[in-house]
Amino acid sequence: MSIPIKNLKNLARLYLSDDQEKQLENDLNKIIDYFNELTKLNTDKVEPLSGGVDIVNKFRQDNKNLFDNLLLEQMPNKENGFLKIPDVFK
Amino acid sequence: MFLHDLTIRKINNGLLTKEFSALELVQNFFDYIKYKDKEIGAYLLLLEKNALQTAENVDIALAKGEGISLLSGVPLAVKDNILIKGTKTTAASKILQNYIAAYNATVIDKLQDKKAIFIGKTNMDEFAMGSSTETSAFQITHNPYDLQRVPGGSSGGSAAAVASGMAVAALGSDTGGSIRQPAAFCGVVGLKPTYGAVSRNGLIAMASSLDQIGPITKTVEDAALLFEAINGNDDFDATTVDDYKYRFSEPKLEELRQLTIGLPKEYFINGLDKDIEKEINNAVNKIKSLKINFKEISLPHTSYALSVYYIIMPAEASTNLARYDGIRYARPEENFKDLNEIYFTTKGLGFGSEVKRRILLGTFVLSAGYYDAYYNKAQKVRRLIKNDFDRAFENVDIILTPVTPTKPFKLGEKTKDPLSMYLSDIFTIPANLASLPALSLPVKKYNLTRNELPVGFQLIGKKFHEKDILDLGIFYEKLESN
Numbered sequence: 001m002s003i004p005i006k007n008l009k010n011l012a013r014l015y016l017s018d019d020q021e022k023q024l025e026n027d028l029n030k031i032i033d034y035f036n037e038l039t040k041l042n043t044d045k046v047e048p049l050s051g052g053v054d055i056v057n058k059f060r061q062d063n064k065n066l067f068d069n070l071l072l073e074q075m076p077n078k079e080n081g082f083l084k085i086p087d088v089f090k
Numbered sequence: 091m092f093l094h095d096l097t098i099r100k101i102n103n104g105l106l107t108k109e110f111s112a113l114e115l116v117q118n119f120f121d122y123i124k125y126k127d128k129e130i131g132a133y134l135l136l137l138e139k140n141a142l143q144t145a146e147n148v149d150i151a152l153a154k155g156e157g158i159s160l161l162s163g164v165p166l167a168v169k170d171n172i173l174i175k176g177t178k179t180t181a182a183s184k185i186l187q188n189y190i191a192a193y194n195a196t197v198i199d200k201l202q203d204k205k206a207i208f209i210g211k212t213n214m215d216e217f218a219m220g221s222s223t224e225t226s227a228f229q230i231t232h233n234p235y236d237l238q239r240v241p242g243g244s245s246g247g248s249a250a251a252v253a254s255g256m257a258v259a260a261l262g263s264d265t266g267g268s269i270r271q272p273a274a275f276c277g278v279v280g281l282k283p284t285y286g287a288v289s290r291n292g293l294i295a296m297a298s299s300l301d302q303i304g305p306i307t308k309t310v311e312d313a314a315l316l317f318e319a320i321n322g323n324d325d326f327d328a329t330t331v332d333d334y335k336y337r338f339s340e341p342k343l344e345e346l347r348q349l350t351i352g353l354p355k356e357y358f359i360n361g362l363d364k365d366i367e368k369e370i371n372n373a374v375n376k377i378k379s380l381k382i383n384f385k386e387i388s389l390p391h392t393s394y395a396l397s398v399y400y401i402i403m404p405a406e407a408s409t410n411l412a413r414y415d416g417i418r419y420a421r422p423e424e425n426f427k428d429l430n431e432i433y434f435t436t437k438g439l440g441f442g443s444e445v446k447r448r449i450l451l452g453t454f455v456l457s458a459g460y461y462d463a464y465y466n467k468a469q470k471v472r473r474l475i476k477n478d479f480d481r482a483f484e485n486v487d488i489i490l491t492p493v494t495p496t497k498p499f500k501l502g503e504k505t506k507d508p509l510s511m512y513l514s515d516i517f518t519i520p521a522n523l524a525s526l527p528a529l530s531l532p533v534k535k536y537n538l539t540r541n542e543l544p545v546g547f548q549l550i551g552k553k554f555h556e557k558d559i560l561d562l563g564i565f566y567e568k569l570e571s572n
Contacts, residue, residue: 003454012408012453013415013430014446015438024447027508031451034509035397038467041474048469049476051329052285052299052525058328070176070192074419085417086428 003028093122094255098312101258102160105152112148112163116141116207119165123209123256131231132241132251134170135178136210141165148205159204161319166201167257169248170211171218171294172303174198181294182226183216185414185440195292196327197261197303197320204319209257212247216442217411218268218296220244221514224505225444232501233275235536235543239498242272248306249276254538259307259316263293265300266399267493267518270530273306274493274546277536279563280306281313282518284554285525286331288317289324297406298329300399300522310531310563314338317556334554341561343380349558351377352387352486357517363496369533369545370492376569377490377562385486389478392520394471399519400512401455401468408452414440447508476524479550488558489550492517493530497543517548527551529559535570 005025009016016024077084096104104110120138127133148163168174171181173191175198180186194202201208215225223231223246231246233239234254241250245262249272252260262269264282273280281304288303295301305316315338323332353374358367378384414420416436426432441449455464482489495516504511521528528550536544549559 003450005450008450008453008457011457012412012449013433013437014441014449015434016446020443020446024443024450027447028451028454030509031400031512032454035401035464038394038397038471041391041394041471043467043470043474046470046473048466049473050299050469053329053331055286055329055331060325068192070190071419074190074192076416076419076421083418086426086432088429090428 001032003032093118096258097309098160098164098258098315101164102158102162105148105158105163112145112152112207113142115163116145116165116209119209119256126254126256129232129237130234130250130254130256131229132167132212132247132254132256133210134180134182134213134228134247137174137177137208141207141209144205144207151205160315161201162205163207165207165209165258167210167212167248167251167260168198168208169214169245169260169262171214171263172198172261173292173294174208174211177211179211179294180228181217182214182228183440183442183445184227185420185436187227189420193292195303196289196324198292200320206319212245212251212260214247215244215444217294217407217445218244218263218265219407219444219448221267221271221511222499222504223247223272224501225442227442230501233498234538235277236498239500239543240275242275242498244268244272245280245306246272249273249278249280252276252278252306252308259305259312261303261320262306263296263301263303264522265296266403266522267515269304269306270493270518270528270546270548271514273530274532275498275544277532277544277546278306278308279310279313279532280304280530281317281556281560282521282528283317283321283556284527286329287321287334287336287527287554287556289322289327289330291324291326295410297403298410299406300403310529310560310567313529314560314564317560331554336556339557341564343565346561346565347381349487349562350383350385350485352385352482352489354387354389354392354482354489354491356389356392357491361495362492365497366492366494366545370547373533373547373566374490377566380565380569387482387486387489389482389520391471391474391478395475395520395523396512396516398468398471398475398523399515400451401464402472404448404452405456405465406452408449408456411445411449444508472523475520479520479524479526483552487552487555488562491548491550493546493548497545521550526553527556527559529563531563531566
């Protein structure tokens with residue numbers, strides 16, 4: 001099977017040059033092939049393990065934290081303390 | 091003063107007995123670094139002004155007769171994916187080359203409270219993606235034992251700094267072996283804590299269910315002391331546990347003799363380098379001389395760990411790196427006509443090829459139509475791998491394995507074939523997948539001036555049983571120095 005790289009780069013919003021695209025397609029196909037070994041295992045009755053800990057619903061007080069100036073200073077475009085971006089809807 | 095010999099306790103002693111001042115100590119380190127780092131390339135950034143200021147504060151506290159902590163005045167190197175407020179934090183990526191950390195990582199706050207000294211930020215693989223520090227966008231780091239060889243990765247800068255005496259200890263991060271493997275390649279000690287033991291707040295996230303910050307040090311005792319300082323529950327990291335806090339205590343041999351060590355047969359297979367196998371056997375025999383029992387065990391799903399990791403980690407990383415979209419910070423200087431252009435160009439220009447490879451891989455395994463066959467499947471096999479360990483730990487307390495399948499390889503040797511680079515992680519990955527603590531320590535004391543390449547071995551413990559592996563490591567070191 002061949003990895004659908006054009007679709008993936010759009011999903012990831014990642015620009016690739018033609019050369020990069022070709023190289024990555026090659027690399028990724030080899031890596032995906034390696035993963036086929038997992039099909040040898042029967043995992044029908046196995047629960048997926050998603051996290052590193054078993055903690056559930058760890059809450060804390062909903063306190064307001066000040067927005068640091070260092071964060072604001074690094075915004076590329078701002079107006080009146082708000083982040084300014086190009087139109088989301090055209 | 092011979093910087094290479096210094097440990098945390100020696101520094102504490104030296105300060106308390108007025109053998110040297112913190113200022114003298116730190117100045118000596120910077121002098122040495124300016125001479126030595128041209129050859130090694132461990133540091134991306136030196137934090138001289140703040141370091142000297144903190145050193146002065148330590149000296150003032152001492153003069154006033156105020157108590158100081160064990161870590162006060164201790165020169166530490168910090169991997170450049172850990173945020174120190176007001177300083178450049180890049181994760182060795184072009185995309186963050188001008189990013190100034192807006193807050194301290196929790197571990198930094200804790201160490202700052204103890205007046206530890208942050209000497210500088212160390213080089214790493216870009217966004218921690220690599221096993222050799224070669225994917226850094228900025229520079230190469232050389233192995234202090236052989237400048238033509240890699241220091242390992244992704245915490246190669248931290249390991250090289252400690253090994254070459256340019257720091258007394260360092261912080262690194264470990265997602266699939268990134269503390270343990272460079273520690274082994276550089277002949278130093280590295281600890282990956284149990285997942286949930288150390289806060290990840292302020293660590294630039296790679297794979298959120300696998301990442302841990304941990305110490306890289308010259309001795310196991312130093313690793314224990316640094317781990318003690320950084321571990322503990324944190325309100326800013328909901329994955330930290332609140333019922334565990336490691337505190338250092340002198341190891342007792344009688345307690346260690348109650349433990350059994352397991353040797354998993356799947357880790358001692360044909361692909362293992364003959365020299366490494368020999369050295370590991372030497373380590374095993376030394377531990378046997380302490381009259382501690384060994385048992386052969388089996389971890390049947392070991393060989394699948396690499397696939398599981400290289401599905402889950404890129405999936406989590408592709409999500410974690412989506413934030414580097416140029417919107418709130420780190421936007422390249424260009425005229426963008428719309429949002430899409432900002433996203434595509436920021437990432438296209440800013441990310442290196444290994445990062446792009448893993449983002450696309452992660453995007454693939456999470457995408458519709460493939461999620462079940464890859465990501466979901468990998469999570470199920472992750473469960474099987476964890477179950478293997480649970481079963482083994484019913485019969486043993488510590489598991490001993492090699493850290494790396496080969497000795498440190500040459501710069502450029504594995505960069506053309508991603509899969510061959512990924513194979514460097516086969517022995518370290520399982521402990522991350524199963525959330526277990528794991529210590530990498532050198533088989534013997536290596537000498538920088540002799541023509542030898544370091545070999546490390548690994549001790550994996552039960553969850554939140556850092557004490558077991560650290561205690562054994564401390565006793566092993568005592569044997570070594572006799």
